[in-house]
Structures are given as structure tokens and as C-alpha cells.
Amino acid sequence: MAPIPLLPATLQDAQSVARLQAQSWRSTYRGMLPDDYLDHRVVDDRLEYWTTRLASFAPDRTLVLKAVSDGSMLGYVCVLLDEEPKWGARLDNLHVTPESKGTGIGYALFQAARDWIARVSPGTPMHLWCVEANRVARRFYDRQGGTIVESASRSFAGQPSVPEVRYWWPPLTGPATSAP
Numbered sequence: 001m002a003p004i005p006l007l008p009a010t011l012q013d014a015q016s017v018a019r020l021q022a023q024s025w026r027s028t029y030r031g032m033l034p035d036d037y038l039d040h041r042v043v044d045d046r047l048e049y050w051t052t053r054l055a056s057f058a059p060d061r062t063l064v065l066k067a068v069s070d071g072s073m074l075g076y077v078c079v080l081l082d083e084e085p086k087w088g089a090r091l092d093n094l095h096v097t098p099e100s101k102g103t104g105i106g107y108a109l110f111q112a113a114r115d116w117i118a119r120v121s122p123g124t125p126m127h128l129w130c131v132e133a134n135r136v137a138r139r140f141y142d143r144q145g146g147t148i149v150e151s152a153s154r155s156f157a158g159q160p161s162v163p164e165v166r167y168w169w170p171p172l173t174g175p176a177t178s179a180p
């Protein structure tokens, strides 16, 4: 299969990114987040979030990359260089449509995120927070060689305390380092 094109997302993509995230959260977090939020509020909440974020991000400090096929967005990833920099760059979002899971899109986006970090900030590690009960994502990150470096209950999608784990990866290239 030909590699799926990965393109920078812009403010014009805010609605598509928000819809994809809402669809992915509904599919992934049912039972973990309140039904009322997932059924009625998640789309507007995500649209407000992405409209603000895509209107204001600095392209040299933030990456939002979309995977597009036949004009449809099938996945996206977001990386923030300045969120908890002691752990490196934060992979802040990685979502693939439920229908496209297992087709290599998540892997392509994940690798592109790591390549971007190595290019714009050589020697920088990568970290992310993953909901502890999100078994599918945790298996994916385990397979990508991530190390769980801490657990914490964090605010997530308006929920005050959701158990999460932090994954960490050393820089893609350069001297080996260990997690702080």
C-alpha cells in the first residue's frame, strides 16, 4: 500500500480535526468519560479547542500533521515542544478514525512526529500522557518502545481526576540519555 500523505493542518482544518477527535473519544473513552459529555458536548468543546489552538500556534514550536486520503482526514498528530520540556517534546494528540485503525496510519504519524522533533530540536526526547485504561493505545506505545516513567491522576476532558501514565522515549538520534 502506498504511504498515506501527511500534511500540515491549518486553521481551515479545525472542524475536521475536532470531528475526528470527538469521534475517536466517543469510540475510545465510552465508560471512561461521562456519556453526557460524549453524546452532547464533545464536538463543540473540541471545535473551540482546535479553533483556538490552530489560530495561535507557532509553527517552529508546534506540529499538527494530518493524514488525508481521497479528501478525508483519517488521522492526525500534534506535538508541542514547550509542554513540560523537562521530559522533552510532548506528543499531545494521536488519533486515527475508528475505521482506519490497524492500517499503519497511527504508526506513520507517530514516526513523523519523532522525525519532526529530531529535525527542529535535535537531542530532544518525547513524552506523552495516556489514559491508564486505554489498553489499545498503551499496547501501541509499548510496541513503539515507550517506557512508562510515572503514573498520575490528571484533569482530562473536564473530569477532575483520571488515572494516566506518562510514556517517554529517548531522542531519535544523538547520545543516549535516560528519563529525568
Ligand SMILES: CC(C)(COP(=O)(O)OP(=O)(O)OC[C@H]1O[C@@H](n2cnc3c(N)ncnc32)[C@H](O)[C@@H]1OP(=O)(O)O)[C@@H](O)C(=O)NCCC(=O)NCCS
Residues within 6 Å of the ligand: 024, 028, 094, 095, 096, 097, 100, 101, 102, 103, 104, 105, 106, 107, 108, 129, 130, 131, 134, 136, 137, 139, 140, 143, 144
Ligand atoms: C493508538 C492508535 C493511534 C494507533 O493507530 P493505528 O493506525 O491503529 O496503528 P497502526 O495500524 O499504525 O499500527 C498497528 C500496529 O502495526 C505496527 N505497524 C504499522 N505500520 C508499521 C510499519 N510500517 N512498520 C512497522 N510496524 C508497523 C504498529 O507498530 C502496531 O503494532 P501492533 O499491532 O503490534 O500494536 C489508534 O488505535 C487510535 O487512534 N486509537 C484511538 C485514539 C487513542 O487512543 N489515541 C491515543 C491517545 S494517548
